[in-house]
Amino acid sequence: MAKQIHSVIPLTLNALKAACSQCNLRELCLPYGLSEQEVEAVDNMVGVRRRIKRQQHLYRAGEAFEAIYAIRSGFFKTDVLLEDGRDQVTGFQMAGEILGMDGISGEAHTCNAVALEDSEICVIPFVHLERLSREIQALQHHFHKVMSREIVRDHGVMMLLGTMRAEERLAAFLLNLSQRFTARGYSPAEFHLRMTRDEIGSYLGLKLETVSRAFSRFQDEGFISVQQKHIRILNIAGLKTLLTHQAS
Amino acid sequence: MAKQIHSVIPLTLNALKAACSQCNLRELCLPYGLSEQEVEAVDNMVGVRRRIKRQQHLYRAGEAFEAIYAIRSGFFKTDVLLEDGRDQVTGFQMAGEILGMDGISGEAHTCNAVALEDSEICVIPFVHLERLSREIQALQHHFHKVMSREIVRDHGVMMLLGTMRAEERLAAFLLNLSQRFTARGYSPAEFHLRMTRDEIGSYLGLKLETVSRAFSRFQDEGFISVQQKHIRILNIAGLKTLLTHQAS
DNA sequence: CGCCAACTTGATGGCTGTCAAGTCAGGTGG
DNA sequence: CCACCTGACTTGACAGCCATCAAGTTGGCG
Numbered sequence: 001m002a003k004q005i006h007s008v009i010p011l012t013l014n015a016l017k018a019a020c021s022q023c024n025l026r027e028l029c030l031p032y033g034l035s036e037q038e039v040e041a042v043d044n045m046v047g048v049r050r051r052i053k054r055q056q057h058l059y060r061a062g063e064a065f066e067a068i069y070a071i072r073s074g075f076f077k078t079d080v081l082l083e084d085g086r087d088q089v090t091g092f093q094m095a096g097e098i099l100g101m102d103g104i105s106g107e108a109h110t111c112n113a114v115a116l117e118d119s120e121i122c123v124i125p126f127v128h129l130e131r132l133s134r135e136i137q138a139l140q141h142h143f144h145k146v147m148s149r150e151i152v153r154d155h156g157v158m159m160l161l162g163t164m165r166a167e168e169r170l171a172a173f174l175l176n177l178s179q180r181f182t183a184r185g186y187s188p189a190e191f192h193l194r195m196t197r198d199e200i201g202s203y204l205g206l207k208l209e210t211v212s213r214a215f216s217r218f219q220d221e222g223f224i225s226v227q228q229k230h231i232r233i234l235n236i237a238g239l240k241t242l243l244t245h246q247a248s
Numbered sequence: 249m250a251k252q253i254h255s256v257i258p259l260t261l262n263a264l265k266a267a268c269s270q271c272n273l274r275e276l277c278l279p280y281g282l283s284e285q286e287v288e289a290v291d292n293m294v295g296v297r298r299r300i301k302r303q304q305h306l307y308r309a310g311e312a313f314e315a316i317y318a319i320r321s322g323f324f325k326t327d328v329l330l331e332d333g334r335d336q337v338t339g340f341q342m343a344g345e346i347l348g349m350d351g352i353s354g355e356a357h358t359c360n361a362v363a364l365e366d367s368e369i370c371v372i373p374f375v376h377l378e379r380l381s382r383e384i385q386a387l388q389h390h391f392h393k394v395m396s397r398e399i400v401r402d403h404g405v406m407m408l409l410g411t412m413r414a415e416e417r418l419a420a421f422l423l424n425l426s427q428r429f430t431a432r433g434y435s436p437a438e439f440h441l442r443m444t445r446d447e448i449g450s451y452l453g454l455k456l457e458t459v460s461r462a463f464s465r466f467q468d469e470g471f472i473s474v475q476q477k478h479i480r481i482l483n484i485a486g487l488k489t490l491l492t493h494q495a496s
Numbered sequence: 497c498g499c500c501a502a503c504t505t506g507a508t509g510g511c512t513g514t515c516a517a518g519t520c521a522g523g524t525g526g
Numbered sequence: 527c528c529a530c531c532t533g534a535c536t537t538g539a540c541a542g543c544c545a546t547c548a549a550g551t552t553g554g555c556g
Contacts, residue, residue: 087411105396110400130389133381134388144352144395145352147395147396148350151353152350155338162452165511198534203410207514209512210513212535215535228520414543444503446502457505
């Protein structure tokens with residue numbers, strides 16, 4: 001009991017005032033070409049920064065929706081639970097991406113968001129965002145684009161789940177990760193998976209054994225090298241041909 | 249040739265000024281409690297009504313994004329095409345629902361929207377919508393909810409594609425249709441499918457034969473009666489148990 | 497009446513799920 | 527420092543669900 005109190009409370013209270021004006025992820029979260037005055041208004045809109053430890057929830061399905069969250073650093077997954085116990089990972093999110101937009105429609109979150117590594121997020125109270133969006137056109141349009149991008153991304157996942165075979169799914173997944181790491185200035189060819197095989201499988205609609213076998217097969221073919229969660233892509237073109245060539 | 253010209257051109261030109269103030273789908277498209285003045289402003293925001301004949305495209309992937317569309321009557325599907333020819337239906341839309349939000353992020357549509365029966369839609373130029381959203385808070389919030397609802401819906405489809413077996417998918421599909429028809433004042437138990445088995449299969453990540461077999465099996469079990477595209481649900485509770493009971 | 501698209505039904509095969517055993521890496525306690 | 531333990535992962539054998547291929551049926555339309 002006492003132990004719990006000591007270990008948990010300090011973590012969630014670790015909050016700082018956010019400062020978009022100083023943030024190097026600004027171009028991911030915010031529109032181009034805001035005036036100084038506007039950036040200051042955005043600084044005031046964003047509430048606080050919060051640290052979330054690995055395996056902690058940022059929010060849970062059913063909780064009241066109050067804010068969306070910008071990931072400042074770290075890595076998250078979102079997942080949905082069915083009544084019968086089945087669940088599915090609906091996405092993996094990394095720095096510069098936005099979490100929580102599913103909650104707007106029903107005023108409650110519809111999925112869980114869990115940190116896969118120690119992370120830092122900026123809290124954006126939704127009423128503030130809407131108020132400021134009414135004043136700054138560029139911010140309004142940017143937010144609409146962010147939501148729309150989420151819809152397009154989901155369509156991509158539906159495509160993947162509906163039409164692709166196991167190896168195609170995993171290839172698409174790796175290429176997607178590679179591209180997103182590249183966009184953040186990391187190596188396109190070498191990265192560390194933050195999620196387990198089981199979580200990858202859940203996201204891709206596969207069992208963990210199938211994911212593992214596909215990894216092994218890719219390694220045998222010389223497309224990648226796998227050591228636990230460390231991935232190195234050796235033949236990006238090879239992975240890409242897996243996607244386009246295998247027509248049904 | 250001459251025949252084509254005669255049959256096609258008149259259709260797409262069939263456009264009227266829209267009038268939300270008169271529309272009985274108002275509660276689906278618009279927020280509650282707008283003032284008369286505000287409804288009038290919305291009337292001006294919405295461009296024209298357009299008729300789309302069965303099998304005609306409302307928009308195609310790649311076309312410039314200019315407007316979103318509210319379905320006034322009729323039935324649509326949206327689908328995405330992969331380079332290698334595979335495609336997938338990403339959704340079926342009916343009266344009161346909104347089409348085209350996928351286009352906001354990239355300023356171009358990312359999927360095709362095709363009428364599955366003769367339909368009528370209201371064109372909502374997106375710059376108008378954003379302008380008016382900045383003035384009418386309720387409209388702004390309503391639009392955000394509509395986009396968020398699309399995200400939540402997509403998560404539901406991902407769940408379906410990622411975790412359910414063929415018969416569960418079809419049961420979920422039928423129950424979803426039933427619920428949406430009910431919300432529009434139609435019978436919850438009896439309706440006409442506007443799409444082919446192939447389109448259902450594409451949406452559910454199944455082949456048309458599998459869809460057909462599942463229909464037959466549901467009929468044998470006494471859950472539904474099927475006559476071509478005419479569906480009658482005889483045992484809604486039975487269909488629902490298919491969803492929750494079959495844990496893996 | 498005949499044609500065609502949509503659909504149904506059967507037989508077969510393959511991909512992936514399931515079950516099981518074993519390996520590996522990291523952390524803990526002696 | 528090392529043995530042990532646990533969770534994550536790999537690999538193999540087998541089975542089942544669904545895709546594929548094929549043939550036949552139905553209903554709508556010219």
